[in-house]
Amino acid sequence: MNTYKLTATALKNGKTLYQVINENGEVISKRTSTRKYVACTIDGSYYFGRLDLIGKGDHGKVLANIQDCKVNTLEKYEAEVKRNIREIRYANKAHLDTFRRFSTEEQMNEPISDSQRDLLIKFYGQEVADSVHTEWEYQVATCNDEHDIRNMMERLGDYETWKKDREDWAASREEGMRVAYLAN
Numbered sequence: 001m002n003t004y005k006l007t008a009t010a011l012k013n014g015k016t017l018y019q020v021i022n023e024n025g026e027v028i029s030k031r032t033s034t035r036k037y038v039a040c041t042i043d044g045s046y047y048f049g050r051l052d053l054i055g056k057g058d059h060g061k062v063l064a065n066i067q068d069c070k071v072n073t074l075e076k077y078e079a080e081v082k083r084n085i086r087e088i089r090y091a092n093k094a095h096l097d098t099f100r101r102f103s104t105e106e107q108m109n110e111p112i113s114d115s116q117r118d119l120l121i122k123f124y125g126q127e128v129a130d131s132v133h134t135e136w137e138y139q140v141a142t143c144n145d146e147h148d149i150r151n152m153m154e155r156l157g158d159y160e161t162w163k164k165d166r167e168d169w170a171a172s173r174e175e176g177m178r179v180a181y182l183a184n
Contacts, residue, residue: 004028004042004180020044020180043176054179062177069170072163080162084152092143099139108136123147 002022009017011032019030020042029044039054040047046059055063100108112120116138120129124141132141156162 002175004178005183006037006040006180007183008037018047037182039179039181041176042178042180045176048179059177062173066170066174066177069166072166074159077159077162081153081156084156085149088148088152089145092145092148096139096143099136103135108134110135112138 007019015032017032020028037047132138
């Protein structure tokens with residue numbers, strides 16, 4: 001495991017240059033500030049003015065998320081799938097309700113444009129595009145729960161793909177979230 005240290009160099013303008021340096025003397029991250037820091041994450045995303053702040057707030061949330069991504073069960077995957085499906089259905093329903101509430105009858109019955117028709121062909125197929133004529137029908141067609149859920153499942157992948165993606169993300173973030181302390 002690599003070792004890192006945080007150095008502080010006073011600048012002429014009253015600011016301090018903070019640099020995270022690895023064991024080879026390479027600068028990993030840096031920040032210029034008027035504030036005084038005692039530690040920071042290696043990637044420089046979080047700086048701490050006191051040691052008791054390490055692992056708290058947003059930094060703590062990222063650490064918890066990293067740990068959560070290391071423990072992957074089929075139950076977690078199924079819960080994420082259900083949550084995403086619920087969110088898709090809610091978002092589609094909310095979109096249609098909002099469109100209906102804030103559109104006049106004339107707006108809802110306007111014919112769709114050529115670009116809207118092209119989008120329907122591209123994402124939903126010729127058959128759907130042929131069945132859509134008005135702006136309201138377009139809105140309903142583009143709020144297609146089955147299509148959106150299928151896309152979400154392709155993006156999420158099967159359990160093994162999902163598990164590997166989460167573990168890879170955790171591994172990529174873990175090193176950067178380690179803390180470098182101010183060298184005396």
